[in-house]
Amino acid sequence: MNTTKIILITGxxxxxGEATARHLAAQGHQVxxxxxxxxxxxxxxxEIRSTGGLVEYRTLDxxxxEDTQAFADFALEKFGRIDVLINNAGVMPLSPLHELKINEWNQMIDVNIRGVLHGIAAVLPDMQSRKSxxxxxxxxxxxxxVWPTCAVYSGTKFAVRAISEGLRLENKDVRxxxxxxxxxxxxxxxTITDPGTRSMIEDFRAVALKPEAIARGITYAIDQPADVDVNEIIIRPTSGAQ
Ligand SMILES: NC(=O)c1ccc[n+]([C@@H]2O[C@H](COP(=O)([O-])OP(=O)(O)OC[C@H]3O[C@@H](n4cnc5c(N)ncnc54)[C@H](OP(=O)(O)O)[C@@H]3O)[C@@H](O)[C@H]2O)c1
Known part of the structure; x- marks a missing residue:
């Protein structure tokens, strides 16, 4: 069994997120x-407690x-440290740009980009001060x-990769x-409201992994020794179209 880590999961x-919570709790981590x-x-x-897992939860937007900071502070007060933050929360209301679904663009930017930055801001001072x-x-x-209908969603996910790379380069003690x-x-x-996009996406998503596959990838990165930083993993279905 690995040493128990304090692991925060958004979404x-x-x-x-749900599958990752189950998987990490089953490994003995405090989620x-x-x-x-x-x-x-x-x-x-x-469910996790009924199988002997260590779990707490809190409403989070x-x-x-402020809410994201309160989420991190709750964990810091209860456990004294945060070992891992998984910025997983995300939304994907896809549509072609000409539909001008500006509220949905903003929602993706707010959750997928700002949400990730809020998570980083909420835990980074603790991680920097502990050098871990x-x-x-x-x-x-x-x-x-990028695919048609995915311009804004892809933009947010390109941004997540750019922000992550900057975070890595600036922090030599944080994986x-x-x-x-x-x-x-x-x-x-x-969350897709555009009918044409919804039916197109059903075909695109016909071959899909179980979320446990991603949970195992996340666990692999967490399980490495402290001097090993797994920077990036892409996990696709073997027979997927993309
Ligand atoms: N499934 C895929 O094919 C796929 C592929 C590539 C990347 N991803 C990424 O994987 C991540 C997880 O998505 P999923 O596929 O598991 O979709 P999901 O089942 O829709 O889960 C998304 C999670 O995000 C949470 N969330 C949304 N808005 C939030 C907010 N404002 N504050 C806090 N939590 C919020 C949702 O919880 P509440 O609604 O309860 O807040 C939910 O738990 C996302 O970042 C997504 O972009 C998914």
Whole structure:
């Protein structure tokens, strides 16, 4: 069994975050879960506790910095340190640019970029002062490639990779990992409101990984010794279209 780490996961109420919470708790880590749907977090925490796992949760909206700081502070007060932050929360209301869904563009920028920056800001001072810590940011294959309807979403995921690389270069004591999933079963496409995009995306997402595959990739990066920083992992379905 590995040494227990204090691991914060944003967007833990479904999909990749939920699977990662289960997986890391089963490895003996103390997980601390955040998302807006507290009822989901409560159910997941009950399930993890029933199998002997160490878990806490708190309502979290990553678009709000004060809320994100309060989430980190809760963990710092309770556990005295944060070993790992997984900036996983994300939204993907795709549409062609000419639809001018400006509110949805802003939502993606607020959650996928600002949310990641808020997470970094909330934990970095503690990690810098202890000269130890690990920040894992979830990007996407959309952080490498752009498809029609994905301009803004891809823009946010390119940004996550750029921010992660800057964070890594500036912090020699903090490990930084970018995880870029291909298509994964989750609720991510539920936020698409444009009917044409929704049906196109169903085909694009026909072959999908289980979220546990991403959880295992994240765990691999966490499990490395402190002097090993896994910078970037891309995880796609073997037979996927992309
Ligand atoms: N599934 C894929 O194919 C895929 C591929 C590449 C990358 N990704 C990335 O993987 C990450 C996880 O997505 P997923 O696929 O697991 O989708 P998901 O099932 O929709 O999960 C997204 C999570 O983000 C949370 N979230 C959304 N807005 C939030 C906010 N303002 N504050 C806090 N939490 C918020 C949601 O919780 P609440 O609604 O309860 O707040 C939910 O727990 C995202 O960053 C996504 O871009 C996914």
């Amino acid at each position: 833990a109420s479904s999909g990749i 601390f879960l955040g998302a807006r749907r507290t009822d989901r977090l409560e159910k997941l925490a009950e 990553v678009t709000n910095f 810590g690990h920040i894992i940011n979830i990007s996407s294959i959309g952080g490498f490639q 930084v990992t970018i995880i870029s999933p291909g298509v994964v079963e989750s609720e991510l496409a539920h």
